Amino acid sequence: MEIRKIVTVIEDVYADGEKKTEKPIRKVAAIAVIKNPFAGKYQGVLDMLIDIGEELGKILGERAVKALGNDRAVESYGKAAIVGEKGELEHAAAILHPKLGTPLRNAVGGGKAIIPSVKKLGRMGDALDIPLHFKDAAFVRSHFDGMTISVNDAPKSDEILVAIAVSDGGRPHPRIGGLKKEEVKGEDGLR
Numbered sequence: 001m002e003i004r005k006i007v008t009v010i011e012d013v014y015a016d017g018e019k020k021t022e023k024p025i026r027k028v029a030a031i032a033v034i035k036n037p038f039a040g041k042y043q044g045v046l047d048m049l050i051d052i053g054e055e056l057g058k059i060l061g062e063r064a065v066k067a068l069g070n071d072r073a074v075e076s077y078g079k080a081a082i083v084g085e086k087g088e089l090e091h092a093a094a095i096l097h098p099k100l101g102t103p104l105r106n107a108v109g110g111g112k113a114i115i116p117s118v119k120k121l122g123r124m125g126d127a128l129d130i131p132l133h134f135k136d137a138a139f140v141r142s143h144f145d146g147m148t149i150s151v152n153d154a155p156k157s158d159e160i161l162v163a164i165a166v167s168d169g170g171r172p173h174p175r176i177g178g179l180k181k182e183e184v185k186g187e188d189g190l191r
Contacts, residue, residue, distance in 0.1 A: 001052045002035035004159065006059075008067050009149050016172035025169035027147045028067045029130060030060040032162045039086035039158035049094035053162075057100035060164040061107030072168040074108040075181065076132040076143045079115055081162045082122040084155040092119035095162055104164060111135040112189035122161075125152050130165040136186045141178030143170035 013025040034056075037048055065074060079100060081092035096117050105111040116131035127150045134140035147165045155161040170181070185191055 001055055002037075004033045004035065005151075005154070006063065007031040007033075007151055008063060009147075010067055011147065013172055019173055021172045023169075025167065025172060026068055026072060027132070027165060027167045028064045029147050029149045029163050029165040030064040030067065031149060031151060032056055032060055033151060033154040034160050034162065036084060036087045036091060036158050036160045038091060039084065046090065046094035049091055050098045053095035053097070054099035054103060056095065056162050057103035057164070058107065060162065061104040064164050064166045065107050068166055068168060074166045075134060075169055076145065076167040077104065077108055077111060077115055077135050078117065078130045078132040078146070078165045079104070079163065080118045080128050080130040080165075081160055082120055082126055082128050082155050084157040084159045085121060085123060086157045087121070087160060089119055089121060091160060092162075095160065108135060108166060112186055113138040114189060122155065124154055124156060125150055128161065128163060130163050132165055132167055134170070134181060134184070136189070137179065137181075137184040138190050139179045140170070140181050140184060141176055142174035142181065143167075145171050
């Protein structure tokens, strides 16, 4: 794996609308910009990218958790990628899906729920909306959220931007009902 850069973005939310939060909600994105080994050519077997996903799950997961802070527990997580124009969506899928999840779950101290994801083709500076969900139960509506990031010089046409986001809370003032995090049983990743 050839990494050009790693970027960490920290966002602290103190208020939303006309109301302050009970405590600041922190969102962190750890982002890697890597060379796409299959840019400009079709590759039938994507095992190399699958293995890169496992490496990045560890590197970015640990970096994101560290940036969140020792005094903050991860409640939500998500993953995303932008593939430069000489690549294809399947390159992002190979990185994000088969192996990235296990090291990310290790970094965040568990996680029974599916890790939400998004992938797209793009160019330098494109924005990426990383979806966030509660890590132990998919139906906790208060944590249906996201984090928007961009890197001004990435991805170049032969690169892939890979991002992991974590948060220590849900949306600032949730009030649409549904399962509360305190009610989670944590048995099946759903409720």
